[in-house]
Amino acid sequence: MSAPAPTRRIGDCRPDELLERLSHGRLWLDYGATSVRLKSDSRALCQHLSKVYAQFPLVEEAPWADHHVSITCVGGWRRLFRPQADFSCDFQHPFAPFAADTALPLFEWGSNWLIGQRLAHLLLLHAGVLERDGLALVLPAIPGSGKSTLTAALSLRGWRLLSDEFGAFCPDRMRFVAMLKPVALKNQSINVIRSFAPEAPLGPAFPKTRKGTVAHLAADRDAVDRRLDWVRPGDVVIPRWVADASLKLEPLAPHVLFGALAFNAFNYQDSGSRGFDAVSHLTTVCSGWQLTYSRLDDAISALDRLWHGVRDQHEAPSGLRRESV
Amino acid sequence: MRWPWLQALHQPEIISSWSLAQWEEAVRQTRRLRLLARLAESIADAGLLGALPEQAARLLQAERLTSAYRQRVVHWAATCIARTLGDLGAPLVLLKGSAYQAQRLPISAGRLPSDLDILVPRPALAKALADLKGEGWEEPELDQHDRRYYHEWSHEVPPMRHGSHPIELDLHHNILPPLGPVAIDMQTLLADCVPSNWAGWSVLSPCDQVLHSAAHLFFDSEPLERVRDLVDLDGLLRHHACVNEGFWPDLLLRAEQLRLIEPLLLACHFCSSWLDTPVPSSMHSRIRSAGLAHGLVRLLFSALLAPADLDRPRPIAQRVAAKLILWRYHLRRMPLRLLVPHLWHKWRAGHGGDVR
Amino acid sequence: MTVALRTPAGVRAIDLGPVWAVYSPLSGQTLILNTEAVAILEVLREEPGDLAHVCNSLAGDGQHDAGEIEARCHGAWKQLIDAGLLEPSAAVEGC
Numbered sequence: 001m002s003a004p005a006p007t008r009r010i011g012d013c014r015p016d017e018l019l020e021r022l023s024h025g026r027l028w029l030d031y032g033a034t035s036v037r038l039k040s041d042s043r044a045l046c047q048h049l050s051k052v053y054a055q056f057p058l059v060e061e062a063p064w065a066d067h068h069v070s071i072t073c074v075g076g077w078r079r080l081f082r083p084q085a086d087f088s089c090d091f092q093h094p095f096a097p098f099a100a101d102t103a104l105p106l107f108e109w110g111s112n113w114l115i116g117q118r119l120a121h122l123l124l125l126h127a128g129v130l131e132r133d134g135l136a137l138v139l140p141a142i143p144g145s146g147k148s149t150l151t152a153a154l155s156l157r158g159w160r161l162l163s164d165e166f167g168a169f170c171p172d173r174m175r176f177v178a179m180l181k182p183v184a185l186k187n188q189s190i191n192v193i194r195s196f197a198p199e200a201p202l203g204p205a206f207p208k209t210r211k212g213t214v215a216h217l218a219a220d221r222d223a224v225d226r227r228l229d230w231v232r233p234g235d236v237v238i239p240r241w242v243a244d245a246s247l248k249l250e251p252l253a254p255h256v257l258f259g260a261l262a263f264n265a266f267n268y269q270d271s272g273s274r275g276f277d278a279v280s281h282l283t284t285v286c287s288g289w290q291l292t293y294s295r296l297d298d299a300i301s302a303l304d305r306l307w308h309g310v311r312d313q314h315e316a317p318s319g320l321r322r323e324s325v
Numbered sequence: 326m327r328w329p330w331l332q333a334l335h336q337p338e339i340i341s342s343w344s345l346a347q348w349e350e351a352v353r354q355t356r357r358l359r360l361l362a363r364l365a366e367s368i369a370d371a372g373l374l375g376a377l378p379e380q381a382a383r384l385l386q387a388e389r390l391t392s393a394y395r396q397r398v399v400h401w402a403a404t405c406i407a408r409t410l411g412d413l414g415a416p417l418v419l420l421k422g423s424a425y426q427a428q429r430l431p432i433s434a435g436r437l438p439s440d441l442d443i444l445v446p447r448p449a450l451a452k453a454l455a456d457l458k459g460e461g462w463e464e465p466e467l468d469q470h471d472r473r474y475y476h477e478w479s480h481e482v483p484p485m486r487h488g489s490h491p492i493e494l495d496l497h498h499n500i501l502p503p504l505g506p507v508a509i510d511m512q513t514l515l516a517d518c519v520p521s522n523w524a525g526w527s528v529l530s531p532c533d534q535v536l537h538s539a540a541h542l543f544f545d546s547e548p549l550e551r552v553r554d555l556v557d558l559d560g561l562l563r564h565h566a567c568v569n570e571g572f573w574p575d576l577l578l579r580a581e582q583l584r585l586i587e588p589l590l591l592a593c594h595f596c597s598s599w600l601d602t603p604v605p606s607s608m609h610s611r612i613r614s615a616g617l618a619h620g621l622v623r624l625l626f627s628a629l630l631a632p633a634d635l636d637r638p639r640p641i642a643q644r645v646a647a648k649l650i651l652w653r654y655h656l657r658r659m660p661l662r663l664l665v666p667h668l669w670h671k672w673r674a675g676h677g678g679d680v681r
Numbered sequence: 682m683t684v685a686l687r688t689p690a691g692v693r694a695i696d697l698g699p700v701w702a703v704y705s706p707l708s709g710q711t712l713i714l715n716t717e718a719v720a721i722l723e724v725l726r727e728e729p730g731d732l733a734h735v736c737n738s739l740a741g742d743g744q745h746d747a748g749e750i751e752a753r754c755h756g757a758w759k760q761l762i763d764a765g766l767l768e769p770s771a772a773v774e775g776c
Binding site for chain 2: 066090091118120122269274
């Protein structure tokens with residue numbers, strides 16, 4: 001039950017053709033839970049998108065996008081001395097311009113900002129989410145936890161990525177859906193993933209951004225093709241990377257689990273009682289765990305083992321598919 | 326119709342003929358003009374939510390939830406503040422959106438408030454501030470110039486914040502700045518305030534509500550595309566005219582009394598021509614005979630308020646009109662001896678940090 | 682405080698073992714509360730009352746005396762009001 005195979009992918013598109021489409025605002029990116037139409041005159045951005053969104057379908061003409069974004073090179077004397085790129089969405093310019101060679105991070109962070117504000121019909125957890133055996137593994141983002149590194153690593157070891165940043169949960173269906181933005185790796189994470197999987201499709205590293213050095217991991221074909229699948233909740237694991245620590249997987253108290261989901265979400269309060277009911281449901285159907293680790297391979301093995309039990313517990317069929325329009 | 330999504334606020338049935346492309350435009354335009362939740366509520370009221378394409382339905386549902394949340398937050402803050410200021414010994418008045426909410430006016434549906442505007446009489450201001458600070462409301466850090474600006478030239482104190490309330494509190498002592506084109510004697514307005522549905526809170530009288538809203542729009546420095554204010558004015562005029570006998574003659578009289586005829590005529594002109602607001606012929610005659618200067622101002626606002634087309638640069642006329650109105654605003658607000666240092670200070674502050 | 686308070690309609694709660702998560706439809710806030718605080722809400726959901734009334738009801742249910750209960754509930758009382766989990770019983774339903 002896969003999505004119909006798209007005819008072409010962004011990574012297959014010739015650079016000049018992609019730039020032509022991008023400069024006329026004919027690039028559509030469907031992340032699953034939301035979609036963006038992008039326009040830009042930045043040649044560098046075009047190249048980077050080609051790498052980091054390589055498996056995304058190259059759509060001729062989409063009838064709809066939730067967000068319409070423009071990344072424009074700022075004109076005037078700045079072009080010569082300090083070229084900048086500006087993010088706008090329908091006449092709104094929410095941020096100060098970035099250096100022109102960091103147009104990709106600007107696009108990623110800017111579109112994240114729009115997403116966080118506009119999708120209150122979904123509960124957007126601040127968590128990485130991956131699917132295995134039709135069930136969602138939720139990794140709440142606690143600072144310093146190494147969540148993105150672990151999410152990236154899992155996605156390279158047979159777990160289907162739904163999202164690194166936004167755990168998009170539908171309170172009506174009580175299911176997760178992908179928000180398939182590229183995993184943003186920062187600083188040492190980049191090298192960790194390069195060593196972990198030298199073949200991993202990483203985009204360029206952008207030093208000196210506001211969050212240090214950032215690089216993006218492209219989603220694989222399977223994750224892209226199944227981004228519209230709805231996925232039942234499985235279990236919640238709070239990762240905790242501690243140098244030289246031995247591996248430990250400990251159960252979380254229900255109130256800690258509740259807090260890790262509710263008080264860490266982007267828009268929990270926006271949906272009022274809906275958000276409360278959604279988190280209550282997740283707290284009821286999921287077990288919570290804290291995973292302490294120092295080696296990625298150990299963490300992944302522990303999660304693989306955990307998932308045998310999770311699968312049996314949920315007696316999981318494969319996830320439901322959202323109707324295509 | 327130039328802006329079908331604007332028409333749909335009053336005639337939601339027209340959405341049933343919209344293509345997906347029209348929906349996409351409607352969502353984009355109404356969202357950026359802060360009217361998306363209002364559109365969603367109109368459609369919901371008309372029982373037409375089932376007629377939406379799925380892509381639009383999701384986003385409208387999201388915006389309704391966000392609106393409901395923001396309104397809940399404002400109502401809660403007002404409840405707490407009424408308790409805090411319970412022994413102020415002076416009226417507590419809600420202004421603008423919070424007032425409409427407290428009165429349950431039709432235009433209270435689908436609002437996206439980011440602040441709570443309240444007013445207390447000037448003599449009670451110091452105690453109100455002290456009581457609010459005692460309950461955890463904090464003023465921002467201000468430099469000497471800004472502090473002086475607020476204390477001497479403004480009709481409100483600096484916006485306050487509270488750890489438990491995710492909104493800004495704007496505490497006013499007048500509805501318009503004392504050094505503006507028109508100085509308002511707040512006592513006159515306070516005498517005519519009426520109770521609201523929220524315990525402890527009153528609101529301005531119907532005529533004063535309309536005039537405040539009109540002045541707030543047409544005396545402002547940046548009325549760019551503030552169609553939402555016109556939608557509010559349209560709603561106020563329709564509602565108050567419907568429930569108050571003699572509303573229009575009273576409104577005109579009050580506008581004369583407060584010297585707010587100019588914004589009233591502008592409001593009536595734009596509401597009737599863009600939103601089909603029923604306006605009596607006597608008002609139309611006043612508008613027609615208002616003179617050349619008024620006509621020029623009307624032309625500027627026409628360029629300024631009209632929502633620009635998406636995916637194109639802003640019309641030059643709009644950018645020029647914006648500059649002219651901004652200059653007019655500054656010149657009418659402060660004498661030159663105060664204006665020049667004030668603008669210099671603002672320019673320096675604006676170029677010190679990130680440009681927005 | 683002799684004002685009678687009640688638990689507003691629409692308060693939601695989930696049992697998380699030693700504590701509860703509770704949602705207020707008035708403030709939109711979610712709080713983690715201990716069982717005493719939740720017990721207060723349950724009493725005042727049945728019937729409005731003041732702190733003394735609540736303590737007597739709780740003392741009547743269990744084996745503790747009202748004075749001890751009052752000491753434990755006193756701190757929670759203000760917290761519940763500030764979070765929108767208790768409202769004056771004469772309060773008119775807002776919009």
